[in-house]
Amino acid sequence: MTTETTPLRGRICLVAGATRGAGRAIAVQLGAAGATVYVTGRTTREKLSEVGRATETIEETAELVTAAGGEGVAVPTDHLEPGQVRALVERIDRDHGRLDVLVNDVWGGEHLVTFGKKTWENDLAGGLRMLELGVKTHAVTSHLALPLLIRNPGGLVVEVTDGTAAYNTTRFRENLYYDLTKNAPIRMAFGLAKELEEFGGTAVAVTPGWLRSEQMLAGFGVTEENWRDATAKIPDFAVSESPVYVGRAVAALAADPDRHRWTGRSLSSADLAKEYGFTDADGSRPDAWGFIVAGETGKPDVADYR
Numbered sequence: 001m002t003t004e005t006t007p008l009r010g011r012i013c014l015v016a017g018a019t020r021g022a023g024r025a026i027a028v029q030l031g032a033a034g035a036t037v038y039v040t041g042r043t044t045r046e047k048l049s050e051v052g053r054a055t056e057t058i059e060e061t062a063e064l065v066t067a068a069g070g071e072g073v074a075v076p077t078d079h080l081e082p083g084q085v086r087a088l089v090e091r092i093d094r095d096h097g098r099l100d101v102l103v104n105d106v107w108g109g110e111h112l113v114t115f116g117k118k119t120w121e122n123d124l125a126g127g128l129r130m131l132e133l134g135v136k137t138h139a140v141t142s143h144l145a146l147p148l149l150i151r152n153p154g155g156l157v158v159e160v161t162d163g164t165a166a167y168n169t170t171r172f173r174e175n176l177y178y179d180l181t182k183n184a185p186i187r188m189a190f191g192l193a194k195e196l197e198e199f200g201g202t203a204v205a206v207t208p209g210w211l212r213s214e215q216m217l218a219g220f221g222v223t224e225e226n227w228r229d230a231t232a233k234i235p236d237f238a239v240s241e242s243p244v245y246v247g248r249a250v251a252a253l254a255a256d257p258d259r260h261r262w263t264g265r266s267l268s269s270a271d272l273a274k275e276y277g278f279t280d281a282d283g284s285r286p287d288a289w290g291f292i293v294a295g296e297t298g299k300p301d302v303a304d305y306r
Helices: 021-032 058-068 082-096 124-149 176-199 214-220 227-232 235-239 243-255 269-276 288-295
Strands: 012-016 036-041 071-076 101-104 156-160 202-207 266-268
Touching (some): 021 036, 021 156, 036 058, 036 082, 235 288, 243 269, 269 288
């Protein structure tokens, strides 16, 4: 292995919310670049979270990180519990004395999202739970992890969300609680960029496009191997992307010595693919957000956005 193939060798990363989907893929790709990656979540081989999927665990994610060439460390953590997050950060400090990359990807609220209802018609408890899972967890983790990250200059914070600032701030995401939950990480990245400036740190918001997560594939009754079968019923699914794409996006960003030029910005996996030249697992470069925007005023050809 060389520094060219493992540019993150010696870097210590924390991917908060790495059980599945984007978080898992980001952790694996950071590992493929040589990093030591602490992966957290609530679903383990012994305990199931409210998401209700026993098919993905943080232990498995850690094993995938190690198999990819890094060092994966699974630490069961509920990021709504400050005591658990504090213990996690203290462990990273004891083990390595530094934290170079923090990825805030905690979510797990898909089962709470309903569309087609007004705010007062939606379940209040479910809506507030979304805000806890997708906003409070990020705030708790940043509060407790950033003192370790700023100990050395050059730290990177990635707030993972759904939607770019350009898209989310001009359109309603059809459920007020979801809209708030997915706009908050964009503002968090903007605010943290200001606060980290004097420490040489960088903060960005990153969004995948139409993500073929494990839950999404299961919902459509397909697998990653035959996902195109779903386009027979949902043609626009052809512009979807695998989690590998956003994983490579974050790994490329973390390995860029000039990444500070992005600080405070909202970026998509497609934006970063154009800049760094990586592709999705199948060699394509899907741009789901570009396709969605183009579809509002016309009938774009999927081929132009892959």
